[in-house]
Amino acid sequence: MKKGLIILLLFPIVAWSQAYAGYVGKIPIHLEISINENDDDPTKGRLDGCYFYDSKLISIPLSGVFDNDNYTMVDGYHYFEDSVNDADEVFNLQKNGNQLIGTLKLKEDTFKVVLTKTEEDPIDDYRDPKLTFIKDSVSTYQDKQLVWFHEKYSGAQLFRLGNGFTQQQRETFNLKLDSLHLEDATGALDCNSWFELSHTIHLVDSQFISFRKSYSVYCGGAHPSHGTVGYTFDLTTLKLIDTIETLYPEVDFFKLLKDKYQDETDEFQDECDVFTEASNWDYKQWNLTPKGVNLTPSYPHAMTACEDDYFLSYDEISKD
Template sequence: MTLQVYKSDNETNLTAVYFYKNSLKDIKLEAKLKDNNYSFYFKPSDVITEKFYLKKSGNNFDGFWYDAKEKQLAVHLEPVNFDNYKSNLKIRFDDERLNLVKYKFLEFKKQKTTLYNNKEFVWYSEKHCNSDFFRLGNNFTEKNKALINPILERIHIENTLAQLNCTSSFEYSQGKGIEGNSTINFLNHDLLGFQISMFWDCGGAHPDFGSSGYLIDLNNGKQYGIDDILAFDKSVTGDSENNFDAFSKYRNDYFAPKLLDVINSQEHFEKPKNEDDYCDYTNAEYWRYAAWNYTEKGIEFTPSFYRAARNCEESFLVPFERLRKYKNPKFPYSL
């Protein structure tokens, strides 16, 4: 269980989430604090189906759990010793430490083997939720597998944890709050390209969807972003974490307008005449953070619209020959 307490001048707000080792799916609780007494409720459709009454003593909590029929179980909580959950895996989540606990209970099982460009890919599922992903199979070199499979495993673990953490206070998670699929779209001696598409509904007012493209160097494990592949200006930077201003300026001044020009030269977009038509592909703003997908025939780009116009998001394939003049000089391979 994780409990977070937010204190302001006049009030105290709490959030609480817990999971069982046999399911690993988060259960989100409403919480109240009075004096030193903590009350947690799971309350779908405004009906309490389980509750905790706990009292804090030092760093521990003691009390009872009740179900809807008032069945009672004693509860004792104490701080997690994270020394028992050390991992070399870099998991990218705000609640990383609790994910280290959950990670230890993940179970991946081989499901099937597929071929792409005569190379073998082995697909795995995770026991506790809908989370399928692949690894390199037997006819890849040992060096390729040693370098790339840990990267693919980490991606699978991150996506699995996101799925298990996707929950709402309105219903129990079935491990389906994030659904998606992965497709392999490019493979040669040096590069592996694939796309992960997802739809998620984790209890908020608006479900959402999106996709992410990946291009991984089979020789060294480097993951290339779109700014590593294409450079519409020498000021190109893919480093949004350490220099967001420069990254944002490049995307706004060069990437978006020039990418739109390239795509528009083949698609011939027209500005919508009807003000109720939100799908304005002539607006460079929607291309600033376009999703991309590296394929055998070229790179697919999908403009990023605001949430209410998300259905406007359509993919447009730009053949490699149209992009070669914009190849980033630091990208070590031809397009």
């Protein structure tokens, strides 16, 4: 199994993953764990992985330890090695042949657990084929319709092209939107701590669809992730446009933005090197609008607060 989470330790380890399916009480679950043996004592080591209830499909991270055939795991977001059994959610399991048998303590309640080893990948073979897109609503832009869907288990939303677009446009871009929607849905299910997405439609006309995805995500670690991703579909060429320079190859966007917006007295611009460090614009996000282009510089993870929008009208661009 390839989804196991491997934790880097300060001593050598040997690791492999195992998948199980079975029950907590009467509720069916799938579990996958990565077993990390201590190199100097393979009867002991670390456990990392996740499980999900079959009715929800939302992954719950696990971390813990094993000693011979005894496995102890807790919610991975609240794992402290010296107080494993004090956690609110604790698996105490014993390996018996191809089974793990024991209990799950959830706060004051305790449930019997019986799990059987399976060759089925819990994510690829069981969870992902169950993901389902359900129609919500329709947004109309003149004669063109965007049809909104949500994924049943994750709640992730995204649109598809509907009436008003040609069959070729729908076939081409709806496949891309299916893929983007699936990525968002699996991301939300994999990260059950904090996973927020929203979409803003900036332009729908006879030539382009341009929209932005904003995200705020925390899946463990020191800091959450925030940011935006822009998408622009060319309805004529049937291609996703990666860079604004594809449409305006002769335009120096950094120079235009700097000439329009640079203010040497602005503390925000100074702290973020908005217009003094051109490399901040190398991987800029952008979107077309009816009146011009929104552009956003790109910063390292710890500096995403510096990412702000700057607008150039089509007249300003055409003068360059």
